[in-house]
Amino acid sequence: MPKLKDQPKKPKARPSVPDKRTMAERADRYTLYGLSVQEPANEAEFFTETFKKLNGRAPRLLREDFCGTHAVCCEWVKLHADNVAYGVDLDPEPLAWGEDHLQSKLTDAQRKRITLAEADVRTDNAEAPGSFSDGADVLAAQNFSFFLFKTRDELRHYFETARANLADGGIMVMDMMGGSECYIEDHTDTRTIEVEDKPLAQELGYKKFKYLWEQARFNPITADALFHIHFKFKDGSRLNQAFTYDWRFWTLPETCELLREAGFRGVEVYWETEDDDGDGTGEFEPATEGAADPSWIAYIVAQR
Numbered sequence: 153m154p155k156l157k158d159q160p161k162k163p164k165a166r167p168s169v170p171d172k173r174t175m176a177e178r179a180d181r182y183t184l185y186g187l188s189v190q191e192p193a194n195e196a197e198f199f200t201e202t203f204k205k206l207n208g209r210a211p212r213l214l215r216e217d218f219c220g221t222h223a224v225c226c227e228w229v230k231l232h233a234d235n236v237a238y239g240v241d242l243d244p245e246p247l248a249w250g251e252d253h254l255q256s257k258l259t260d261a262q263r264k265r266i267t268l269a270e271a272d273v274r275t276d277n278a279e280a281p282g283s284f285s286d287g288a289d290v291l292a293a294q295n296f297s298f299f300l301f302k303t304r305d306e307l308r309h310y311f312e313t314a315r316a317n318l319a320d321g322g323i324m325v326m327d328m329m330g331g332s333e334c335y336i337e338d339h340t341d342t343r344t345i346e347v348e349d350k351p352l353a354q355e356l357g358y359k360k361f362k363y364l365w366e367q368a369r370f371n372p373i374t375a376d377a378l379f380h381i382h383f384k385f386k387d388g389s390r391l392n393q394a395f396t397y398d399w400r401f402w403t404l405p406e407t408c409e410l411l412r413e414a415g416f417r418g419v420e421v422y423w424e425t426e427d428d429d430g431d432g433t434g435e436f437e438p439a440t441e442g443a444a445d446p447s448w449i450a451y452i453v454a455q456r
């Protein structure tokens with residue numbers, strides 16, 4: 153019999169090492185972004201209702217351009233068992249994040265109805281990976297993403313491709329922002345984000361953080377605009393320039409004109425309605441006149 157000292161030693165339990173990283177170092181920028189700026193369930197519902205009003209039937213095929221984490225695709229397939237979503241983005245990182253963090257919360261049947269293409273948005277449905285050859289009922293380009301096209305020719309070309317990727321009666325929907333405040337340089341808008349019971353909240357482990365939208369530069373001659381998103385945490389740490397956008401600040405009339413030049417018809421601005429006290433309702437209706445709010449959000453809906 154081996155002596156006691158020859159017996160294999162039990163591995164010592166490792167003392168748990170306290171995580172000395174700051175909250176910023178531990179943060180996941182896509183989770184923070186999703187909690188701060190995305191309302192994908194509302195978007196999917198708005199697209200559905202708008203399409204129904206224009207076409208008298210429910211839309212089934214969504215193409216989400218510049219989809220990033222494809223949050224809207226994930227909400228779209230939840231709305232109906234026949235809803236199909238196609239997400240297009242150049243960057244594999246947010247696509248993979250969305251698969252791990254958003255698609256993972258869907259059923260297998262819902263996941264099967266999502267196709268992702270790591271591709272340029274100026275790619276025809278038929279040529280893109282995943283052979284999504286049918287025209288889309290709704291083509292969404294959210295969070296001002298097309299602002300990265302800086303010339304009229306580039307933007308018109310994108311709109312022409314988008315139009316070709318729609319079925320007859322299909323609609324392209326994009327959000328727009330503007331107002332006098334957007335042209336102020338070196339200006340940072342800070343919001344406290346209370347995560348409450350939002351679906352991504354459990355990934356955080358804390359209840360609030362600060363979202364900072366910095367307007368770093370605006371060039372009135374070219375309308376080039378540089379924006380950054382930063383996040384701040386209760387331990388005083390800061391995730392600097394989590395996202396940066398080098399955009400041309402397109403206006404509503406310029407964008408509507410280019411959509412018409414690209415062949416779209418029925419191009420309409422959807423403006424937020426107001427209640428009796430003049431506060432925004434969160435509902436958007438077609439309009440031809442809007443109040444000169446210093447900071448507004450609107451949608452453009454363009455029919456193929």
Ligand SMILES: C[S@@+](CC[C@H](N)C(=O)[O-])C[C@H]1O[C@@H](n2cnc3c(N)ncnc32)[C@H](O)[C@@H]1O
Nearest residue numbers: 218219220240241242243271272273294295297
């Ligand atoms: C402002 S983010 C928007 C993400 C998402 N739509 C949202 O609402 O949060 C812009 C996205 O567009 C992608 N992108 C930029 N240029 C692109 C292009 N030419 N084709 C496809 N995706 C592009 C980037 O990788 C990024 O994920």
